[in-house]
Amino acid sequence: MGRQKLSPVDESLLLPTADPEAVVCAEPGRQMAYRYVLRYFLGRIKVAPQPLGTACSICGATDRQLYGDKRVCRAQIAIASKRDTWDPVKDGPRPGARDNSSGGTCIAEGNIVIAGPHVARIVTKVAPAQDLPDELEIAYPTEKEGVAAKALAALLRDPPAPPYVVMVTGKNASYPVGVNFGRGVVQISGPDGHQVDRAVADRLVASLQGLSASEVKKVRRMRSLLSAGPDRSKKDTDELNRFRAANPRIGSLLFEMPSGTSEEFKLAEKIASQVVDPVEDTGTDAA
Numbered sequence: 161m162g163r164q165k166l167s168p169v170d171e172s173l174l175l176p177t178a179d180p181e182a183v184v185c186a187e188p189g190r191q192m193a194y195r196y197v198l199r200y201f202l203g204r205i206k207v208a209p210q211p212l213g214t215a216c217s218i219c220g221a222t223d224r225q226l227y228g229d230k231r232v233c234r235a236q237i238a239i240a241s242k243r244d245t246w247d248p249v250k251d252g253p254r255p256g257a258r259d260n261s262s263g264g265t266c267i268a269e270g271n272i273v274i275a276g277p278h279v280a281r282i283v284t285k286v287a288p289a290q291d292l293p294d295e296l297e298i299a300y301p302t303e304k305e306g307v308a309a310k311a312l313a314a315l316l317r318d319p320p321a322p323p324y325v326v327m328v329t330g331k332n333a334s335y336p337v338g339v340n341f342g343r344g345v346v347q348i349s350g351p352d353g354h355q356v357d358r359a360v361a362d363r364l365v366a367s368l369q370g371l372s373a374s375e376v377k378k379v380r381r382m383r384s385l386l387s388a389g390p391d392r393s394k395k396d397t398d399e400l401n402r403f404r405a406a407n408p409r410i411g412s413l414l415f416e417m418p419s420g421t422s423e424e425f426k427l428a429e430k431i432a433s434q435v436v437d438p439v440e441d442t443g444t445d446a447a
């Protein structure tokens with residue numbers, strides 16, 4: 161949203177309701193994210209309300225209260241407005257409300273939101289604008305401890321009861337937010353939104369656990385060489401065979417791994433290279 165001049169709010173423009181479902185985007189996924197998580201991060205709105213009847217720039221609804229030149233609802237403002245950060249050392253594990261809408265970061269910048277009637281979880285540096293309810297879990301995305309990766313690994317291992325949404329945010333914040341209605345496939349919304357087969361990705365994370373980023377990259381290449389089958393050159397076949405001889409554990413797992421270009425592999429790669437705690441037997445062979 162940037163730093164825009166504070167406009168006085170004309171109360172007559174606002175919808176006569178406090179129900180968040182009535183005032184945010186018509187998209188059910190965005191509503192869910194807002195209702196259970198995002199609204200606690202909505203600071204003072206610094207842009208002017210738009211007249212009723214204005215179409216939402218994301219969902220097209222004309223019956224929601226929208227704000228600013230970007231014609232977005234409160235859910236989107238909660239995602240995109242810059243706010244202050246919290247610090248787990250100073251603030252402890254649960255930051256209190258902070259009235260700062262001119263800080264340096266926003267939810268759109270690399271956070272994880274998992275939200276629904278049975279789950280409210282956020283991994284973020286953004287300080288909340290309201291005190292958080294007890295059921296809302298918050299974690300600071302410490303890279304060294306792989307907090308974000310652990311949150312994704314936990315989601316694959318033990319997903320919440322549906323319905324729920326998962327957002328892995330990135331610079332562009334105007335993507336659709338899809339609702340998960342089952343447990344087998346997880347829809348991850350974000351600028352690089354995708355769906356993953358949960359069991360396949362979870363199994364792969366376990367297989368790759370303990371390998372360094374470059375080792376995982378190597379495994380991905382070997383998986384791709386395996387897929388090439390008869391089209392593989394002799395040089396590539398030799399490389400694959402050398403790898404399998406040197407890494408029997410991973411070598412035998414290659415056959416059950418999804419394609420190196422699959423969303424499951426991309427996600428597992430992201431998780432495996434950051435989660436440092438050993439989960440299961442990681443074997444002794446290095447890739």
Ligand SMILES: [Zn+2]
Pocket residue numbers: 184185186187216217218219220221224233
């Ligand atoms: Zn909308």
